[in-house]
Amino acid sequence: MLPIMYSLQHCPYAMRARLGIVMAQQQVMLRAVTTKNKPEEMLAASPKGTIPVLVLPNSRVIDESLDIMIWALQQNDPEDLLHKDAPNDLPAMIDLVKRNDKNFKPQLEIYKKAKRFHQKNEIEERQKCEIFIAELEQRLTTKSLATGGEYFVGQKPGLIDYALLPFVRQFSRVNRPWFIQAQYPNLRAWLEAHLQSRNYAKAMAKYPLWLDEHEECLLGGF
Ligand SMILES: N[C@@H](CCC(=O)N[C@@H](CS)C(=O)NCC(=O)O)C(=O)O
Structure with a gap:
């Protein structure tokens, strides 16, 4: 019997969980749902009603999406995304993910809304997001000079890349013409490389809604 995962196509938290499953080469039965029509089975399992x-x-x-990633990578971690030989890295990665979720994500929502409704505060709200974005750029740049690689934490890619990817992607898409010329060349290159990867394509495969067709589909595995 395989684990069941309730998922939402464009939810950044669900994307994070799916990326974790794919990177860990785990298999789950995926049930694609919508927030407007949450299945009873999902609410019975998790009454708080968030996805994934x-x-x-x-x-x-x-x-919790981060816990799903960690669970998957604890089953199998072929690319050592948990950095098992560098015990300080995982707490540092978790700390960065928590700051993303607690501070950056709510500010990103405000920025998205300002852009969508053509509010005057778009630039101001974007600049508040840029505190985190600039930190990410800085981490890539510093690492790049020191080690010849471009990493957020430690000496190689990690869970952090996949945990932040959906959120940086959202940020980049709020105002694309601005992002393309913004002063974040390393972050832009990092984002492009991930968005064009096979693993990203796998994690973003589209599934029919589970409620409509009661059809669950396999995600992950090789
Ligand atoms: N902390 C949760 C947050 C998940 C979350 O908020 N997901 C959104 C969808 S993107 C959700 O389910 N919101 C509840 C709703 O819209 O009813 C996690 O990391 O899994």
């Missing part, structure tokens, strides 16, 4: 939700065959429920 992973239900393991032993009935354990994991309903």
Whole structure:
């Protein structure tokens, strides 16, 4: 029996969880849902009603996207995204993900809204987002000079890349003409490389809605 994962196509948290599953080469049965029509089965497993939700065959429920990633990579981590030989890296990665979720993501929502409704505060709200974006750019640049590689934490790519990818992508798409010429060349190159990768394509494969067709589909595995 495979784990079941409730997922939402463009939700950045669900994207993060799917990326974790793909990078860990795990297999789950994916149930594509919408926020307007959450399945009873999902709410019974996780009454707080956020997506993604992973239900393991032993009935354990994991309903935080970062925890789903960590669970998947603890099963199998072929690219050592948990950096097992550098014990300080995982706490540093988790800390950065938490700052993304707690500070950057809410500010990103304000920026998106300002742009969508042509509010006067678009630039001001974008600049608040840029505090985090500039930190990411700086991390890539510093690492690049020191080690010849471009990493957020430690000496190689990690869980952090996949945990932040959907959010940086959202930011880049709010005002694309601006982002393309903004002073974040390393972050732009990092983003482009990921968006063109096979793993990203796998994690973004489209599934029919589970409620409509009661059809669940396999995600991950090789
Ligand atoms: N902290 C949660 C956040 C997940 C989350 O907020 N997902 C959104 C969709 S992108 C959601 O389910 N919102 C509830 C709703 O819209 O009803 C996680 O990391 O999994």
